[in-house]
Amino acid sequence: MRTHPRGVRSTIPLRASAAAAAGALLLSACGSTPQPSTGSGASAAGGGGPVTVEMWDWDTTSVPHVVAAFNASQQDYRIKLVTPASNEAAQTNFQNLMASGGPVPCVVKGFTGLTSVVAEGWAQDITDIVKAKEAAFSSGARASAEVNGRYFGLPSGVDAQFMMVNKAVYDKVGVPVPKTWEELLAVAPKLKAAGVDSLNLPGEDPSGFINMAQQSGAEWFAIDGDRWRVNLLDKGTLRAIDFYQKLIDNDWVSNETYKDRPALYAYFDSGKLANVPLAWWSMGGYATNFKQSKGDWAAVTNPTWADTPDAGVPGRTNPSFVPKGCEHPEAALAYALFAATPDGIAASKDPESGAIAFPAQIADPSAYTEGIVPDGLFGEPKAQVGKIVVASQQKVIGKFETGPDYNAWFPELQDQWGKAVAGKQTLRQALENVQQFITSDLDGKGISYTVG
Template sequence: MRIDRTRWVTTGVAAVATVVLTACSGGGTATNPEPEGPVTIEVWGWNAETGRQIAEAFNAAQGEVKVTYVLQASNTATQTNFQNAFAAGSGVPCLVQGFGPLTTMVVNGWAQDITKAVKPSESLYSKGALAAAQVNGSYYGVPSGSDGQFLIYNTATFKKAGLEVPTTWEEFVETGKALKKQGVDIANLAGEDPSTLMNLAQQAGAEWFAIDGDRWVVNFLDEGTLKAARIMQELADNDLVSNQTYQDKPALYTYFDSGNMASTTTQWWSLGGYQTNMKKSAGDWAATAIPQFEGAAQPVTPGRTQPAFVPVGCENPEAVMTYVDWLASKEGIEAGRNKETGAVGFPTQIPDPSAYVADVVPDGFFADEAQAAKVIVDAQAHVIGKFELGPDYDAWFPELQDQWGKAVAGEQTFEEALRAVQKFVAADLDGKGISYTLGS
């Protein structure tokens, strides 16, 4: 189906090349003389711990670019303040922490194409970080690390059951059946959180949204997605998982800590919470690579992110990349070390973050901390980074949550849930005048 793409043209990619704001921080006009001193750019984000500290260290380290870090109250506040500034055409920064999917920034005409500024720096970043920053082959975001998924499992639970840890999703289901005979769930699927389905679909090569010329291609029913849905269906039909909600964290951690759940997929930033709240099973956990699908050509790790972007109208994307590149340097990473806790953020955007992984492996949680560190680094090396979320993510994601919840509850199949979401997306794009076709 093809319809008038007026909204796409006027507020999407075409607008990125034509809209110019006169008051973007650090900007000037082509007719003005070159300013003396460093180029000043304003950066917006909600990093209350180290955002300003990092900017100050950058300013002290060089004299070409000066960063003013404007702390925002939250993700939501950043979005609101940015939209207000953009609509007013004044006070727009030159770099904004990503508060939504990158395609949303492009379709709304907020993010500019910074390909020329990013290209010279590509070697500084991992493949996943570069992929995450692109829309339709062009850079509309700055290279940004995606947090690679891996599997943690309770070694005591597996030892008691006399089972090996599965390495494929197909084995995962069969292992779950064996564990169920002993009253143990192999994992947890919360009824409000479809991220596991999204992760497996991404890992299986799904492409829910793609750009084909002047239209979107929408396909929630491609081979990769249905492969992921079949795994979910077997887990649910055979009652191999629990459905503990993430909305009650104390109860969730108590369940994870009980030994009645054998494994969970996770990412590095969740480990501190496990260490703090899972005292009973501390030392029993091990990390391993996330299971692959049988027949996979090479190991891949699901992972997505919301890259920071350079708004339309900022005339200094090269200055922005000077700052972003410095953040990926040893000096820049060290500048982000929290002065109170001594912790440093795991630099998932660089090709080899192994020098920093010890900072994110919690003491006493893993049976083998060195092995856990290796798994975390390997997950980053294989992270996909890119999973297109289309022009109306804010509309369809709540629908996916609703349909996912019904599937988890056994009210419909996961394939039926995906069909319902695709139908919803089609109707939503029709209503918004966005051109698309449905994949087959």
Template sequence: MAACGDGDEGASSGPVEVEYWAWAPQETVEPVVNKFNESHTDIKIKYVKQADNATAYTGLRNAIAAGQGVPCLVQGAANAEIPSLLGEGLVTDITEYVKPYVDKGLFTAAAPKSAQVQGKYYGIPGGATPTFMMVNRKVYDQHGVAVPKTWDEVITAGKALKPHGVQVMNLAGEDPSTLVNLVVQAGGTWYTIDGDAWKVDFLTPESLKSADVLQQLVDNGLVANQTYQDRPALIAYFDEGKMVSLPTSTWQLRNYELNYKKSIGNWQPVDLPQFADAPQFATPNHGMAMPVPKGCRHLKEATDVGVWMATHKDAIDATFDKATGAYAFPGSVPDPSPWVESVVPQKLFGDKRAEAAPVILKAVRAGVDNWQVGPNYTGVFTELQDQWAQAVTKRITFRQLLENMQRYTVDDLKAKGISVVGS
């Protein structure tokens, strides 16, 4: 049978072919695809390697406009979330096929939000890797500073470390994810849906208290601004012991293990700091859905494939990397414990390695996703990056950042002819 979006849906003696576009390294995708194809006779995955996410979504837009060559599944991307794609008319409603899987409890509690708009599903729910913190415990102990458990204590620790030439955290000038993660952790969002309109509010209590934490860190000179664009220099800086608190996730640990020379074994995995008034322990867990494009002719089969790749034990097992001994972290499933030990490096945490799995699993259980992305978030994020760069370098305050983003987002939605509540 022709690939999704090509040819016609006439009778076929062969299996349904679901075309999947992905840009992740081929050696990580092919084993999963091969495992599915070996174990299924009625559906087969046709994997089409993409150069990168931008190329994939440009190709998707072109295919949908042409009405041919449309895939049935595309790897999720941070700049192509479901509300934005729906606003462009690029995804289709697959609620009737996805909801039974969600109702069976195959996904984490946070994951379904990533694929929804107003309760309808337009993609396969995607979980996130858990967020926790790693600290250079040797440096903390050397200066007699307690490891922080709240964001207020992060500020206190930063003030105690500063006289020793040590920064408590790093805020890269091009990466506003720290602000976004704080807002999510606090239980906030910038977009909500109000009837037939989008409501925009960057000045919620959750946003303001997140901005206050960042403002204190910056105003007191407690953070570095090392860029992620020069990764070797960044890793070398972390390794020096001059920056000692690093919010992180499982996918980053192997890189630190391979590249740290001076501080290997000095790091400790700890819980992500919390807001002092938090009603319960929470970590940000905004996932990335796998879109099902408009024009896919086999919606049920595409859903079956996507859910299998996200949640099935065979799919997770197929991600095993012999070189590292690790599985890709299964962020979509409620209980990733069978695979957690593999993602913890052998030397990074020294004699505190045994603490990593409990910290990671606690972060998984505490994952929250109240984050709603609006239909213009791709452009909004680009503007946010610019505002963030100004805020971390003290050219504007973080409150001004939020005020500027409020005006920009509302004006942009209005310019696009999208109904919006907010000013």
């Protein structure tokens, strides 16, 4: 997971429902932010032509083709695509735009956690229009777009985690592939005795830990009346802490960094690592860079805890949103719906590689797995791997609250995680430090909260 820039001061109160003023949730500091002008370059409805709205998205591979197909598919709306240089550039440009009160786009690709966007007062509540069309999207996609039971985001694809295991290594060591996290801990010492690590924990990347906390039922942030509730030491998180601490303390893991991709791939390829958690988009990189272990790998569903077999599959995303000031949120939803249709998915095909953008936002993406499973990487048929991907997508959790200051605390978590992985502190100490950082940050921003 890349490091995101630090956030800005929250100044706009978040309301749980526009129709329920008495239950308004003042989740950020009191104050005012210049409201952007409306229009987004849109034509007036019924004004002699399609309504034109602006969309920001830094994807230059598939999105331009989907936009062109959408514009050609109907006469009601036109999307004008603006391509920021990166996630970070989009955030900077958008913050400046909202501060200046200039005309806003009607679709902005999510550049940070949705709760942060809502707490800043940037996103429209689009519940009324999404509710009528939500059946077009998977449960995980819908969950990703909600804050406090209201839609502030467009249901977006959530990439589910599954696991790639080196079956040749498991067969050689003579231990079964784990189906639960308890079983993974049980076989870890036997793998280590054979010179094989169970997982790779990069010092800069705590995303696997967040995934386990999510699957274990952790809620680091929640809305509690008129304030946030912060708890990075709840039952689910403590369970994840205990799991990873055992791996670290017993030296059952490696610490190859994602900053050196050639070395990382070479290590994964060496037969010294048993398990690789991943999402569908990682498969191509492994297939391209592995030399000696192709065909040794098998795709398996993500392990669960033995006592919570139906906990769901880790996965979260930053959904696109409709900024306040956009007069035509229905145009944004129309585009999102088109992108989830067979025509929209077909339009996402990369002209050079022929690959489509996998439609993780739809309920059943079975028809599209053939194009994402690479040749040669797995020992089982591509169709079987595709079934694992689809089954994972259909159970993806999608929702994990990141609070009003994600951009501030995530870099702190990276720092504290790195120290814990290096054995300089325990993981519990790391999470205690991050929670202290969060409360201090919220105090400085005047945001109300409780702990626990």
